[in-house]
Amino acid sequence: MAEIKIAAETRTEFGKGAARRIRRADKVPAVLYGHGTDPVHVTLPGHDLMLALKNSNALLTIELGSESHLTIPKQVQRDPLKGFIEHADLLIVKRGEKVQVDVPITVVGEPGPDALLVTENASVSIEAEATHIPSEIEVSVAGLEAGAQVTAADLHLPEGAALAVEPELLIINVTHAPTAAEVEAELEEAEADAGIEHDAPEAEVGASEESSES
Structure with missing residues (x-):
């Protein structure tokens, strides 16, 4: 640096x-x-x-x-x-002294089809020499499928650096990407829980009125 x-x-x-x-x-x-x-x-x-x-x-x-x-x-x-x-x-x-710092995580690559990335931790705490602190730590997610996880232990740290967190710390979680139908169902459920009601389409309203007049 x-x-x-x-x-x-x-x-x-x-x-x-x-x-x-x-x-x-x-x-x-x-x-x-x-x-x-x-x-x-x-x-x-x-x-x-x-x-x-x-x-x-x-x-x-x-x-x-x-x-x-x-x-x-x-x-x-x-x-x-x-x-x-x-x-x-x-x-x-001082030169040669080791310090503890938080280093941002940079995600590179594209996961597999139908996979959704969830960043659980956007940075990780490491111990490194003051004059050799990395500006970022890259994590490749290329081809990862739903169910895959990246923990702190999976990170490639620069020479001389060490983790200052538990190796099991979850960094990236790869989940199943929801379908359009699943997204719509979740939205409807959230609106129902919030008490939001939508007006019926005009065609349905007209049909309802004709039925009542007859």
Whole structure:
């Protein structure tokens, strides 16, 4: 994984008002912590940080004056509506050190006919060297038929990485794809349970009225 360098500035103002001023300047308040050191409060350029965090488990070198800190993102707070980064917690790591991270699962390939994929877990927790964290773990479902399952033990991890979850953790479950008739029956049952009634078609209504008049 490539290291991404970001120039930081020491943060001296705190509180909601200071945070708003930082964000208006297109910067992000952040804190660096780890290895028993006191937390380091910094501001980071918002655009650079946003681009860097498009890489899952990005390895960031934070340059602060004459110092530099190798970090990985541990918690990133985003605005729930606009999506911009409000705050970032970055964990200081060392080369060769192993860390526990969640890595997203990427599904590739197409299952067999009449098979439906159910993703039970979209990520998996692994232990890997801080400088060799994979951005994703690929899972091939090519040709899998209904009844097949992919567990954490089936994942192909990069060299030096190990699972940090139970091997039996279910990742992908392959089930039988419902037919159109089954889908319609489930919909009708759900509507009945919800008390939803549909008006009869006009042709049926007309036939009913003629029958009553005669």
